[in-house]
Amino acid sequence: MSKSQSHPSTTEIYFTLKNNVPGLGSQIIPVVGLGTASPSDRAPETKEAVITAIEKGGLRHIDTAWFYGTEKFIGEALQEVFSRGKVKREDLFITTKVWPVYWDNASESIDISLKDLQLDYVDLVLQHWPLCFPKILKPGSNGNGVPQYIGVPHDSETGEPLVESEKDYLTTYKQLQSIVLDPRDHRVKNIGVSNYPIGYLNKLLSDPDIKITPAINQVEINPQCPQLELAEFCHEKGILMTAYSPMGSSGAPILKLPEIVELAKKYNCSGNDIVISYLIRRGIVVIPRSLNLQRIAKDFQNYILLTDEDVDNINQIGIKTPFRHIDEDFAKSIPGFTGRTKTKAT
Numbered sequence: 001m002s003k004s005q006s007h008p009s010t011t012e013i014y015f016t017l018k019n020n021v022p023g024l025g026s027q028i029i030p031v032v033g034l035g036t037a038s039p040s041d042r043a044p045e046t047k048e049a050v051i052t053a054i055e056k057g058g059l060r061h062i063d064t065a066w067f068y069g070t071e072k073f074i075g076e077a078l079q080e081v082f083s084r085g086k087v088k089r090e091d092l093f094i095t096t097k098v099w100p101v102y103w104d105n106a107s108e109s110i111d112i113s114l115k116d117l118q119l120d121y122v123d124l125v126l127q128h129w130p131l132c133f134p135k136i137l138k139p140g141s142n143g144n145g146v147p148q149y150i151g152v153p154h155d156s157e158t159g160e161p162l163v164e165s166e167k168d169y170l171t172t173y174k175q176l177q178s179i180v181l182d183p184r185d186h187r188v189k190n191i192g193v194s195n196y197p198i199g200y201l202n203k204l205l206s207d208p209d210i211k212i213t214p215a216i217n218q219v220e221i222n223p224q225c226p227q228l229e230l231a232e233f234c235h236e237k238g239i240l241m242t243a244y245s246p247m248g249s250s251g252a253p254i255l256k257l258p259e260i261v262e263l264a265k266k267y268n269c270s271g272n273d274i275v276i277s278y279l280i281r282r283g284i285v286v287i288p289r290s291l292n293l294q295r296i297a298k299d300f301q302n303y304i305l306l307t308d309e310d311v312d313n314i315n316q317i318g319i320k321t322p323f324r325h326i327d328e329d330f331a332k333s334i335p336g337f338t339g340r341t342k343t344k345a346t
């Protein structure tokens with residue numbers, strides 16, 4: 001067994017965002033961020049997870065969203081970290097997202113996120129899905145203050161998700177563009193998209209009203225869903241990719257794949273190290289989630305120098321047996337987003 005050969009830390013690696021926002025110039029993004037889509041019954045634990053990620057794990061990137069319901073715990077964590085004076089706001093990269101219920105009101109969604117995060121700007125805002133949902137108040141919500149919308153509305157009779165397919169999903173990105181281009185508006189540094197397949201990106205990029213290429217497209221990427229065509233397309237267009245659900249989401253099924261277990265043995269490291277290093281090696285940002293403080297403090301930092309052959313072998317897992325772990329019912333209308341066994345993820 002060869003001894004593991006590693007860089008000091010993933011926390012020292014940054015990628016450049018090729019943003020074309022006039023006057024902003026290039027910005028950098030730390031390659032590993034903490035994912036914060038915590039299970040709802042454990043959402044408050046996100047506070048300690050974020051503090052540990054920053055102070056013990058050395059991470060400088062946090063990925064969140066209005067939809068996760070964790071932004072206020074992240075806000076409390078950031079205040080605590082800043083109060084100790086060692087890490088400043090400008091040292092961190094914070095991403096949030098606009099959920100499809102806010103498809104025509106991105107500005108309000110950003111304000112809600114900023115208030116909960118206790119921040120005056122975020123480094124990146126993504127359109128969470130290229131979809132439009134109706135705004136339906138949660139039962140018991142009296143309409144005072146910030147409206148409490150149902151995140152994923154369903155038809156009460158058919159049980160079908162309520163997607164407003166006659167509405168234009170590009171509206172959200174166009175609103176984000178107006179915000180980032182407004183010299184008096186300092187709330188957002190970069191804009192991007194999430195869950196956009198190639199056809200949707202082509203539509204966005206060829207729209208005459210769109211002047212700013214998305215800095216990032218955040219999609220599921222892991223050994224079972226390597227997204228090779230989409231990655232090549234994004235690379236050609238100067239769009240960086242972020243891999244969500246790198247471990248296959250809850251239960252981390254990716255870490256049980258025999259190929260990953262073998263590679264971890266070969267390099268005398270953890271499965272997390274293999275998956276994170278595989279994605280970084282492909283030029284992809286990665287946002288693993290955990291509420292395990294020990295893991296957060298030490299398991300997302302070790303960068304393993306995988307060979308080209310290792311990377312090819314990992315890609316083969318998803319080429320031979322593609323499997324998408326995030327398979328939402330509301331995403332049926334987006335090509336390639338449902339039908340797990342036969343799905344070719346693009």
Ligand SMILES: NC(=O)C1=CN([C@@H]2O[C@H](COP(=O)(O)OP(=O)(O)OC[C@H]3O[C@@H](n4cnc5c(N)ncnc54)[C@H](O)[C@@H]3O)[C@@H](O)[C@H]2O)C=CC1
Nearest residue numbers: 035036037063194244245246247248249250251252288289
């Ligand atoms: N843009 C989008 O639509 C989406 C974005 N995301 C973002 O990506 C982040 C990461 O994706 P997730 O789906 O949350 O999952 P993930 O693939 O990071 O896996 C998280 C799960 O793996 C477990 N885990 C990690 N290492 C482990 C180990 N060594 N042993 C045992 N269990 C281990 C964690 O405890 C957790 O249950 C999210 O938290 C969120 O920030 C996630 C889904 C969709």
Ligand SMILES: O=C1O[C@H](CO)[C@@H](O)[C@@H]1O
Nearest residue numbers: 037065067128249326328
């Ligand atoms: O970001 C997200 O997280 C959930 C699944 O964890 C998914 O629906 C959404 O896109």
